[in-house]
Amino acid sequence: MKCMHEKFMRMALEEAGKAEALGEVPIGAVIVKDGEVIARAHNLRETSQNPVTHAEVLAIQEASRYLGSFRLESCILYVTLEPCVMCSGAIIMSRIPHVVYGAPDKKGGTVDSLMRLLDEPKFNHRALVTSGVLGDECGERLTLFFRNLRKKRKKEV
Amino acid sequence: MKCMHEKFMRMALEEAGKAEALGEVPIGAVIVKDGEVIARAHNLRETSQNPVTHAEVLAIQEASRYLGSFRLESCILYVTLEPCVMCSGAIIMSRIPHVVYGAPDKKGGTVDSLMRLLDEPKFNHRALVTSGVLGDECGERLTLFFRNLRKKRKKEV
Numbered sequence: 009m010k011c012m013h014e015k016f017m018r019m020a021l022e023e024a025g026k027a028e029a030l031g032e033v034p035i036g037a038v039i040v041k042d043g044e045v046i047a048r049a050h051n052l053r054e055t056s057q058n059p060v061t062h063a064e065v066l067a068i069q070e071a072s073r074y075l076g077s078f079r080l081e082s083c084i085l086y087v088t089l090e091p092c093v094m095c096s097g098a099i100i101m102s103r104i105p106h107v108v109y110g111a112p113d114k115k116g117g118t119v120d121s122l123m124r125l126l127d128e129p130k131f132n133h134r135a136l137v138t139s140g141v142l143g144d145e146c147g148e149r150l151t152l153f154f155r156n157l158r159k160k161r162k163k164e165v
Numbered sequence: 166m167k168c169m170h171e172k173f174m175r176m177a178l179e180e181a182g183k184a185e186a187l188g189e190v191p192i193g194a195v196i197v198k199d200g201e202v203i204a205r206a207h208n209l210r211e212t213s214q215n216p217v218t219h220a221e222v223l224a225i226q227e228a229s230r231y232l233g234s235f236r237l238e239s240c241i242l243y244v245t246l247e248p249c250v251m252c253s254g255a256i257i258m259s260r261i262p263h264v265v266y267g268a269p270d271k272k273g274g275t276v277d278s279l280m281r282l283l284d285e286p287k288f289n290h291r292a293l294v295t296s297g298v299l300g301d302e303c304g305e306r307l308t309l310f311f312r313n314l315r316k317k318r319k320k321e322v
Binding site for chain 2: 068125
């Protein structure tokens with residue numbers, strides 16, 4: 009199970025790399041159903057200037073198109089960073105039963121860090137959560153990205 | 166101010182009517198900047214089978230395209246029903262400063278009913294909220310829709 013989770017998180021990391029190549033914050037997501045990847049996406053917020061284009065929301069929409077349903081039953085969402093409030097909401101709306109994430113997001117994560125929206129009895133859907141899969145690698149990718157960004161900005165000033 | 170809010174909420178209700186004509190739950194949204202409508206949308210979840218196509222998210226994306234920015238500063242979002250967790254998240258991600266809604270959603274609303282996500286100190290954005298604008302009319306629209314749906318389903322059984 010650990011091995012399977014790492015395999016798909018590595019694909020999500022590849023997606024994060026595609027975001028980084030575009031100057032985007034490196035976050036990637038993959039959706040798997042019955043062991044098969046049915047969607048993969050990366051953060052495109054800056055490129056698209058569309059606030060909804062987080063990796064998770066893009067992957068959810070791609071998986072919905074593939075399955076022809078807004079209900080992503082029996083799917084596992086892999087994402088390199090703990091989902092934010094919008095993405096947690098999209099997970100609830102699409103009824104994804106299992107979310108696996110890499111690094112925690114202490115400032116914006118709403119799965120474990122700021123709140124626990126995927127384990128909230130008030131909602132009509134809850135998801136199983138597995139955290140920390142390739143967590144160090146996912147986290148370092150982001151740390152390095154922001155460190156380089158600060159260096160670049162310092163040079164520009 | 167009340168008059169202006171009612172004027173735009175009436176447009177959101179017109180959008181709700183378009184959703185209803187498609188057999189969708191009648192929810193509509195309008196985004197206004199400097200007194201001008203820059204986006205209008207209605208719920209398309211069943212038609213699109215895309216879990217993200219709530220009226221608010223569609224309107225937010227349209228407004229972002231119009232402004233060429235994911236930041237919807239100085240915008241007011243009008244929506245006939247209290248936003249859910251995903252839409253509250255999209256409001257936070259797009260930095261909308263003011264949300265006006267019609268009817269409360271006791272089962273899924275996360276602005277006032279289940280939680281108060283738009284007034285949450287843990288997030289880096291908070292929005293002013295005005296509730297109950299044409300609230301009875303917005304609520305009755307939904308009540309009637311679900312009553313008719315139940316009748317229709319009863320006939321089909």
